[in-house]
Amino acid sequence: RKEVEQDPGPFNVPEGATVAFNCTYSNSASQSFFWYRQDCRKEPKLLMSVYSSGNEDGRFTAQLNRASQYISLLIRDSKLSDSATYLCVVNLGSTGRRALTFGSGTRLQVQP
Amino acid sequence: GAVVSQHPSRVICKSGTSVKIECRSLDFQATTMFWYRQFPKQSLMLMATSNEGSKATYEQGVEKDKFLINHASLTLSTLTVTSAHPEDSSFYICSAAHPTVGYTFGSGTRLTVV
Secondary structure, X not given: OOOEEEOOOOEEEEOOOOEEEEEEEOOOOOOEEEEEEEOOOOOOEEEEEEOOOXXXXXXXXXXXXXXXXXXXXXXXXXXXXXXXXXEEEEEOOOEOOEOEEEOOOEEEEEEO | OOOEXXXXXXXXXXXXXXXXXXXXXXXXXXXXXXXXXXXXOOOOEEEEEEEOOOXXXXXXXXXXXXXXXXXXXXXXXXXXXXXXXXXXXXXXXXXXEEOOOEEEEOOOEEEEEO
């Protein structure tokens, strides 16, 4: 079983749509959680951290359910520029001591 | 701050030759760097953890004699792919943890072995 599982997509949505991505992780000892965005042939860039209380950054909302080992990302009012691969990422240890563990990503294509 | 510079960004080499990839932390000291590999449409997979002044720790299935890692200073880690073969063609990317910003990534190296 993969440590971090995501639906690969692609999700094809029209501009302005709301889209949700889900992710599950296998190790209950995971300590921190993130969503990264990766554009084609580029390095991943941090989109947002994910907290148990849920957190929002503009059009993006992330949720964490530790009991279910489930992470979600909601994108509202999709823009063409949101087209990318979204990576669910967990960290088993404290920052810097352990490498991040990446899901294989969910591809989003926002269409005009 | 928190910039990791990775070079080269793209390299094409002949089968059997070696390729060196460099990652430098430009404005902070990185005692630990992580090296990942990403095949098309797949996840970033950790290859090894590079520790300044000591031997790297390799993930299961990664040949340490083929992927040589050197972390001789607090700002530089190198990955050398020795005797490269076409199956080594991939996107290699390094990462370091900045003390306040968190994980930061190099821009990646696209290796093509012909």
